[in-house]
Amino acid sequence: MARIEKVLIGQSGGPTAVINASLAGAVRSARALGAPVLGMAHGIEGLLHDEVVDLDVAVPDDRSLDVLRSTPGSYLGSCRYKLPSPEEAPAVYDALLGTLDRLGVGVVAYIGGNDSMDTIDKLGRYGEAAGSAIRFMGVPKTIDNDLVAQDHTPGYGSAAKFVATCVSELACDASVYPVKSVLVVETMGRDVGWLGAASSLAWTAGSRGPDIVLVPEAPVSLDAFLDKVSNLLAVQDFVMVAVSEGARGLDGQPLYAEEGAREDAFGHAASQAGVGGFLARLVSERLGCKARGVELSTLQRCAAHVVSGRDREEAEALGALAVRVGLEGRSRGMSCLARVSDLPYEVRLGVTDVSAVANEVRQLPGSWIANDGMGVTAEFERYARPLVEGTDTCRWVDGVPWHLRTPFGETVAL
């Protein structure tokens, strides 16, 4: 009798609003193919401590999978564990492969960003060299949209939609008084400007977006920034600025560190308040007008009450695909999306080598940034608009979201 292979799923890195849609898709796919499904509690780090959850018990049916699909956070927990190289620590690899063998795992599906793909790549190579038949597959996720070798990453569309939605609402809220004022909205994005740029999607015939967008890829001088704000204030009462948390000055340092500001108390307070608060205070002091900073916070990656319907569907499909091709024999691959056309929007699902994705970072293309470095072009909108389309929400009970509780404390005996 052929042994039935199990599927083991893990989640790693920062959560997204749809990371559990990928998990739900992976579970459904495994079930459709008759494979029992286990979950790592807290990713590879948990696996090292034998923390494994029986997902056929924790998420037994379509009803619980539907709730899981719209639950934010990483249902299986997460880790930031960096796998050492096989040369440094072969014992770690042997331990992991031994655990997988004991569990009867045939396919490992790891939902994560570029660090996670590096983990998958290393484990896969080590296993192959050791003669293991276990396949290691990756499922992409990151709100930062910084993975190479694909059109976009699940998690980005929903975060982008949340950013653009909040920006359009804050614009209504902040412009009600008949005074000159500036609102600075800070988005996530330490190294890349994809989420900062998404703020520009708030511009439609029926809503208002930012006048200025600052991203890490386009360093600016504070003087040029203040000049632009000042020129705008000369012709309009309300000016809105969107800034990525990692926006940089001409010296490549964080914007609030430019011009020696880092050294004094002002700079110190700024680093506490973030770049949005810093720019608001700078505008207020230098231009003498009312200014306020708003940080959109980690809600950008967990506001599952309002996600891109398209993003959630794609996240689920990519989770399902990785498990299916893994069960079919593929290893060291990552499911991903390729754009076929912008309008009408069409993508093709495929599988790429994890080694092409591991440890690489994709920045916002320079040609999509405005000439003055303080905005994005129509090319960006053509790319990003389809990603925020469709609106999906969560399950509501008693007026608040209903989430699936994490299954910790119900780990499998090994």
Next chain:
Amino acid sequence: MARIEKVLIGQSGGPTAVINASLAGAVRSARALGAPVLGMAHGIEGLLHDEVVDLDVAVPDDRSLDVLRSTPGSYLGSCRYKLPSPEEAPAVYDALLGTLDRLGVGVVAYIGGNDSMDTIDKLGRYGEAAGSAIRFMGVPKTIDNDLVAQDHTPGYGSAAKFVATCVSELACDASVYPVKSVLVVETMGRDVGWLGAASSLAWTAGSRGPDIVLVPEAPVSLDAFLDKVSNLLAVQDFVMVAVSEGARGLDGQPLYAEEGAREDAFGHAASQAGVGGFLARLVSERLGCKARGVELSTLQRCAAHVVSGRDREEAEALGALAVRVGLEGRSRGMSCLARVSDLPYEVRLGVTDVSAVANEVRQLPGSWIANDGMGVTAEFERYARPLVEGTDTCRWVDGVPWHLRTPFGETVAL
């Protein structure tokens, strides 16, 4: 031929996510009774400068009223103008009444908080003494829920729902790593704890709320707070704290000012970062665990993409009622809600005297605060749960909210 009286509507103070639902209700009510409808641009302050909008042009039909209903911010703009007393400045009153007469206004409906009700009261009394037939009516709005003489205020339910929703999502997001950690979520509420308390509504069978709730009505010592956090961390990995921006120490000062912290750089940075950031840093330094602060920001009052359906309906009904009773002859009244029963939820719409509301502040009842001053009781939930029930959203176009643009620049020639 009897002169057709016009209705003039204004909005004042900080916006709410449903303040324009009250405006839409007021417009519909006037139209149903055959009255032309005008709007003050930027409240009473705009009226002093003859800034009046023809709402029958700007919002001509049900289609535009439906968009208005889910547009955040104050569609008519707002002001923070404090009307002087009639003794100080009778000329201001004479000017306002003269403008209203010239416009042919029979009813003024002013949507605002307790300051606005004071404005309505003063104008109404002055007009009556001067023999004017113009009626002045108030429509309540405030996310703070601090108006007396009524069960609750439109705007609160939606802000409370947003707070509880975000708290439940942030709890999922912030608890994914297997480490001891504390999340401090800061809500609005400088003088009252209604919004801070609303965070507790995140506790349901399917979602997780805060372990500690700090409100301005219950001053605490930082030592007692740290003790409680420390005790919780001894038995669980993740601790969540919700704090009203105006939470106070035992000396009645802002919490971050307690124990002399205000005097040093730490205290200074704290006042920049807000009480949430301050408490997170304090926990991190004193208890040596990971801690993060999240400020929910002005999104609490403008996130029209997710509101309490009940709140939006009540806001609309109260706008409509004020105009109707004004056209019937009532003056110096404010439409309001009285609770008939909690379960099933039932309210009665009525009209109270604005003088009962003006300048008063309603705090969270002491009996609804836990004995240790760091939580709320089941009585609070019984009161507040019905206010967040029902979920309504906005109109979505191109993946982002579609709002009605403010009508400024189209003011009426006087």
